[in-house]
Amino acid sequence: MSGETGGMSAAGGPGALRAARAARGWSQSDAARRLAALGEAAGAPVAAAPSLKTLLSRWENGHAVPEPQYRALLGELYERTPAELGIAGAAADPAAVGARERLLAALAAAAAVRQAGMESWWQQLAAATRLDDEFGAAGAGELVRAQADQLDETLTHTTATAQRAAVAAVLAWTTALAGAQELDRGRPDHAWLRYERARAAAREAEVPAAEAVAVAGQAAVLVDVGEAATAVEVVDAAGPFASDAAQTWLAAARAVARAAAGDAEEARAAIPAAVPTADALRPDGRPVVELADLHRWHGRTLVSLGDAGAAVRPLEQALAARPRSARHRAAVHADLALALAAEQPQIAAGHARTAREIATGIGAERIIARLSALHRER
Template structure:
């Protein structure tokens, strides 16, 4: 049984290790216990970050989490080093006052600087992926989550939520690149919630499409299709630009095709001509709409898939991530009729994936020996 160790987090690390849990596993268990006890609402991805901070002595759990941690590990607060705040550590009231004051000090200038940081991170991400922008995205998500949580003025919240949604969606892409679907889901869930608070149908679509991709990749294509067809979102689509509708239809088609719903997938593809409108915002690449059409056709075994994927490349993908994905899918599409061409696309996909740190794609190529 562990002895009290103060606030350095060693006792918490030891208690987790004794259960044989990773931080992700402990975060999921803590989230489930919080739901069962009617405790605080936080995603497993957020709790994983918090656990890391608690275990490294960078922060102390709030009182409600101290009780949950004690129950989770079957140890007393004293044994976990959580019995009382060490000398010099502010109590809950003082911490809250400080956090509220810090959030209230965020003016339009600060919010604009955070938006500029996000724009810069996206630009770097286009070329370097997580290797160049993961730190900025993670820092923005952490800072904006804390700031938004402690922003009391309703009129100040939408602008902060707008930037948080974009930053969390970018962090979700990084997690998906790293093949961490649990973390990707958590970030994209944050992005969706922030987008709703920002009142942005465009950002809601971006987050939903990302979450649907996560569901499809873990083998639950029907859930992905259902998420994108949820009538709860219908009220927001009236303000959605035509390009956003095209992206939504394309994402639905991919999910439906993966779920074996061929007729519904083809209906989604035919609902709006591919070149009817171009996206009007930075979060979405027009080449990505073409790419998703090609993915749906590939899932359906349609010979037209290669031509549509070629159109995605011709559209000039802005990001290395999109280019890598298109090349990888072209390798699949051309494998039977043009093996040499397929091999060339596989090499391009691997080179780009290595550059941006996309383990998910390199693992997929490794499993097939570089073949589709």
């Protein structure tokens, strides 16, 4: 071939690829766009232009050798053979080539995320949240797990800071919901990991309400496995948050954890005031904190402290406020069964039956286990 770099030898040395581009007066961005267009015209699997610019820099600096499909496209782009461009390379290990291709594909897929894609994810999460409200993990578990894993994969391979924040925001809420579902299933180890991922994503996206929900989830995990003192440490180490809703969740988690640890005075002091705040919204548009939440937290704290008589009123108020989540309705009925067991066993048995029916329908083994403990005590 006769190219525009007449002095180039038959076998290009270091810098030949850069020289071929410079001879045409192209910037790396220019060359990346043209390379992407060539790939699209040829139906070849190539990364998007921004990712190609990064790859082109690595190839020109000798930090990597282009894969076969890129060597062919570069040869066509510059009207040179790969040898003349100094990118012929040695025979590659097929496994290594496959690994590189998988990474490039993942980077390209993440780079392709645009605002329309984010809107679709938010819509899917809102739908999954509504489905979870009615059917819990039994109806929405697979959907939430799939979305959480896909978002995690996307965030891992997203390089742009602004885009990372957008992905992290929806990931935070999705994995927090996944954590609640894992806790329902009686899988505290999986729940812990989901909540930990939610906390990290919420911090990156600067969404304090989602972070507080995740902290409260981890505290619940620790209480469930008998580590109430550690739950108190986790909650006390979090925050403060610049969000009333986040601070309310944190206070509720502190009250429940302190009660489980037997610290009655601190638990009572931590119970959030019964005034809901709407300074943060969930993906489905409802407030992060609702009146039913405040009453059920209050009642749960008093049940944990053994103050059954005082717990009944806030728990009944929680039911009257109509919790949207079947998970929360089942939990309130279970707490009422515990609170009323000694003084009003028949009414307690009714709440226990209702809690069990709801828990069975949504796959909440955690609540069923609590009810089984009540049955053993009786």
